[in-house]
Amino acid sequence: MIKLIKEGSLLSADGPEFEELNKFSAQLGRELVFEWIGGQFWLHSDLPPEKPIGIEIDRELSRHEDYFKKSSLQKELLARAVGVKGPYRPKVLDLTAGMLGDSLLLLSFGCEVWASERHPVIRFLIESALKNAQHPKIKSFHFLSQEASEVLKACPPVDVLYYDPMFEDANEKTAPKKEMRIFRSMVGSDQDAVDVFQEALELKVKRLVVKRPRQSIFLSHKPSVEYIGKSTRYDVYFSV
Ligand SMILES: C[S@@+](CC[C@H](N)C(=O)[O-])C[C@H]1O[C@@H](n2cnc3c(N)ncnc32)[C@H](O)[C@@H]1O
Incomplete structure (x- = not known):
């Protein structure tokens, strides 16, 4: 219960x-x-003394906005991976919403974002946080409380599919961060990641961007381009 x-x-x-x-x-x-x-539900962690987890949409969006007043978007690997350039802002479908970290970053770039999430606990936290959100950029966010495969069957009009599954491989070296530990203990690992990747690829949307730990193997074949950061890598597949 x-x-x-x-x-x-x-x-x-x-x-x-x-x-x-x-x-x-x-x-x-x-x-x-x-x-x-503070106007929304938070999940208590059963790993004391950690604080409960929740999504602070307004705070995160304002934090990103302040940051990008001083730093160029072009320095952001995620912005480059999804194809942000000059005034161009792609429309993005984030297939793996999770705690909305990447979705909110994409929104802060000025992208319109659709995001799907299948896990009941994460969906509950997202929906609760959305009811509490007032930041003007949230108007460009569309939450889909669904399995990614279902969303792909009637894909919104996007330029980019973004995929960040929890899919470990032997090459992963770093210990997961706190939030990831809670995630993994509850959400488990996304064993269907390769299948969902294939379904996404077959849609032939302009770009498919896959987020992986830096040292991990590719989910499938070699991407068209890789953007490699300190701990994260974005594998970009262009549709031909
Ligand atoms: C690694 S987390 C994503 C983290 C997210 N990018 C962030 O920045 O907060 C993966 C999330 O995607 C969800 N997920 C994985 N596969 C999915 C699928 N096929 N359809 C919908 N949600 C999925 C999981 O339940 C989990 O919440």
């Missing part, structure tokens, strides 16, 4: 809107505790 806490009191989590979350919690074999803080 899940537990919803607001101002120290327990809220009811019996309604149909919580059915999926309750089912997931039962499958996982542990209680999931969400607390209402």
Whole structure:
């Protein structure tokens, strides 16, 4: 069962809107505790003393905006990987929304972004954060509470498909960050990553960008271009 806490009191989590979350919690074999803080729900970590996790949309967008007042977008590997150039801003479908880190960065570049997420807990956190968001750039964000394969069947009118699955390989050297540890303990690894990649590739959208840890093997064949950062690599596949 899940537990919803607001101002120290327990809220009811019996309604149909919580059915999926309750089912997931039962499958996982542990209680999931969400607390209402600052206008949205946060998930309590069961790895104390870490803070609960949630998505601060307005704060993140403002932080990126402030940063890009001083730093050029062209220095951002993600901006280059998706093809931001001069005034051009591609429309992007982020197939793996997660905690919206990359989606919010793309929005801050000025891109219009669609993003899909399949995990019930992450979807709950995203939907709760979206209700609380007021930043003007959020108007260019479209959340799809769906499996990526389903979204690809009726793909929005985008220039770029962006894919960041949790797919480990033996070449990964760095220990996952805190958020990733919580993710992995709950979401698991995306074992269908190669299949989803193939489905995305077959759509022949202008670009398919895959985010990988720097040392990892390619999800499939060699990309057209690689943008390599300190810990991350973006593999870009151009459609021919
Ligand atoms: C590595 S995380 C993405 C992190 C995200 N890029 C960020 O910056 O926060 C992968 C997320 O994508 C979701 N995911 C993986 N495969 C998916 C699929 N086929 N359809 C929808 N969501 C998927 C997982 O549930 C997980 O939340």
